[in-house]
Amino acid sequence: MHFCKMPSGAQMPAFGIGTWRMGESRRRRAQELEAVKYALELGYPMVDTAEMYGDGEAEEIVGEALIGQPRPFVVSKVYPHNATLSGTIAACERSLKRLKLERIDLYLLHWRGGARLEQTFEAFHRLRDAGKIADFGVSNFDTDDMEAAAGLDKGLTASNQVLYCLSRRGPEYDLLPWMRQRSIPLMAYSPLDQGGLLGSAPLLKIAAEVGCTPAQLAIAWVLAQPGVATIPKSSTRERVKENLGALAVTLSPEVLAALDRAFPPPRRKQSLEML
Numbered sequence: 001m002h003f004c005k006m007p008s009g010a011q012m013p014a015f016g017i018g019t020w021r022m023g024e025s026r027r028r029r030a031q032e033l034e035a036v037k038y039a040l041e042l043g044y045p046m047v048d049t050a051e052m053y054g055d056g057e058a059e060e061i062v063g064e065a066l067i068g069q070p071r072p073f074v075v076s077k078v079y080p081h082n083a084t085l086s087g088t089i090a091a092c093e094r095s096l097k098r099l100k101l102e103r104i105d106l107y108l109l110h111w112r113g114g115a116r117l118e119q120t121f122e123a124f125h126r127l128r129d130a131g132k133i134a135d136f137g138v139s140n141f142d143t144d145d146m147e148a149a150a151g152l153d154k155g156l157t158a159s160n161q162v163l164y165c166l167s168r169r170g171p172e173y174d175l176l177p178w179m180r181q182r183s184i185p186l187m188a189y190s191p192l193d194q195g196g197l198l199g200s201a202p203l204l205k206i207a208a209e210v211g212c213t214p215a216q217l218a219i220a221w222v223l224a225q226p227g228v229a230t231i232p233k234s235s236t237r238e239r240v241k242e243n244l245g246a247l248a249v250t251l252s253p254e255v256l257a258a259l260d261r262a263f264p265p266p267r268r269k270q271s272l273e274m275l
C-alpha cells in the first residue's frame, strides 16, 4: 500500500472505495452496505463519499459500515450550493452525523459553483481549527481554478479529485504537472471510466499478457502515476476483492509503453472533463 503526502504533512492512502450511486435504491441498500463493509474487512484504507450521493444515504451506509471496523481515511464533499461560510459548516456537521464520526479526514468542495471561494475556504479553515476536518481540498478544479484556490487556501489544499483514467488522460497535460510541482496529490475518480473502459480490446489484450483482469490493469495504471490516488467503486463483493488485487500488479516499462500506444497521453490542453 502506498500513500500520498498532502501539503499539511499528513498522509493520504493512494487507494480506496468510491460510493457514488450507492444509497439511491432501498432494494440495493443491503448489498451496498455489505460491499463497503467487505472492503473495510479486506483492508481498503480509504472511503470516498459525498453529501450528494443518494442524498446523504451513501454517507449513512458508510457510517454503518464503519461500525466495528478499523477506521479508514474518510473523504466527503460539500455541494457547491451549500458552500457558503455558514452553509459549508452546517453541511459538514450533517455529514459527520450521518457518518457517525467526529472528524472527516479530507473534506472537498465537490465542484466550483456559485459560492465565493473565499467563503468556502474560510469555512474549511474554521472546520479544521475546530477539529471537525483534518484536511480540505477541491474536486473538478482545472488548472485555472487551482490558481484561484491557491491564493485563498494558505497553501493547504490537500487534494483535487478529478476524472482521470486511461481513456481520459487530459489532466496529464497541465493540471497534474501543476499539482505535482506543489506536492498536491490528485485523486482520480472513475478509474474504470464507470466500467466503460473494461470492454476495450487493447486493455483486454494487455491484461491477458500481464496476467490480471482488465479492471486491475486500469486501476494499477492509475496507481503507477506518481502523486495519484484512486477510488474505484463497486457494490459487488467479488469486484471489491478483484479491485484490491490491483495493488499487487506491477507494470513493466514495456507494459506502460503498450498502454501509452493504446491510450495516448494528451498533446495539447484539454478542458477538464467532469461526470
Ligand code: NDP
Residues within 6 Å of the ligand: 017, 018, 019, 020, 021, 048, 049, 110, 139, 140, 161, 162, 188, 189, 190, 191, 192, 193, 194, 195, 198, 215, 216, 231, 232, 233, 234, 235, 236, 239, 240, 242, 243, 275
Ligand atoms: P468507476 O470507474 O469506479 O466504475 C464504477 C462502475 O464499474 C460501477 O458500475 C461498477 O459496478 C463497475 N465495476 C467496478 N469494479 C468492476 C470490476 N472489477 N469489473 C467490472 N465492473 C466493475 O466509476 P465511479 O464513477 O463510481 O468512480 C469512482 C468513485 O469516484 C465514485 O464512486 C465516487 O466516490 C467518486 N466520484 C467522484 C466524482 C466527483 O465529481 N468528485 C464524480 C464521479 C465519481 P458494480 O458496482 O455493479 O460493481
